[in-house]
Amino acid sequence: MRPATLLFRVAVAGRSMEPTLEDGDWLLVRKLRRPPRPGEVVVTSDPREPARLLVKRVRAVAGDRVTVQGDHADPAESTDSRQFGPIPGAAIVGRPLLRYAPLHRFGLVR
Numbered sequence: 001m002r003p004a005t006l007l008f009r010v011a012v013a014g015r016s017m018e019p020t021l022e023d024g025d026w027l028l029v030r031k032l033r034r035p036p037r038p039g040e041v042v043v044t045s046d047p048r049e050p051a052r053l054l055v056k057r058v059r060a061v062a063g064d065r066v067t068v069q070g071d072h073a074d075p076a077e078s079t080d081s082r083q084f085g086p087i088p089g090a091a092i093v094g095r096p097l098l099r100y101a102p103l104h105r106f107g108l109v110r
Contacts, residue, residue: 006031008094010043010053016070016078017055020109026101027055027109029094036066036092041109043094044068047084055096056080064089072103 020041021027029043036042036058044066046052056068056078063084071077075104081087096109 010055010096012055014077016072016076016080017057018072020057020071021055021096021099022105024102025105027096028098028100029096031094032092035089036061038094038099041096042068042092043096044087044092047087047091053093054080059087061089062086066092079086 009031010027010029012021012023012027014023032042038058038060040058041055042058044054044056046054054068057071058066059069060067061079066089067081067086069080069082072078075082099105099107099109
């Protein structure tokens with residue numbers, strides 16, 4: 001699902017991006033207008049269920065294929081490219097800029 005606006009928000013659900021992001025974090029996301037870079041946190045459509053958005057980190061970019069993974073040390077905590085393989089770069093819909101909730105975790109997303 002591609003958001004229609006330049007900025008949109010998403011909620012983190014689950015533990016796959018711990019310790020960077022936690023379940024219940026709310027993120028302000030900007031549409032990505034350039035190819036993703038390794039190391040960036042991105043929001044992508046789930047290749048198995050395109051209406052669902054995933055928040056993952058880019059591990060590798062090879063041409064138009066992107067490998068995304070959760071930050072959690074336990075691979076069982078994240079559904080990512082280890083299960084569904086590299087995704088098309090066009091599946092990436094944005095890059096989180098800011099965590100705005102909960103307030104005690106307010107800050108930039110890196």
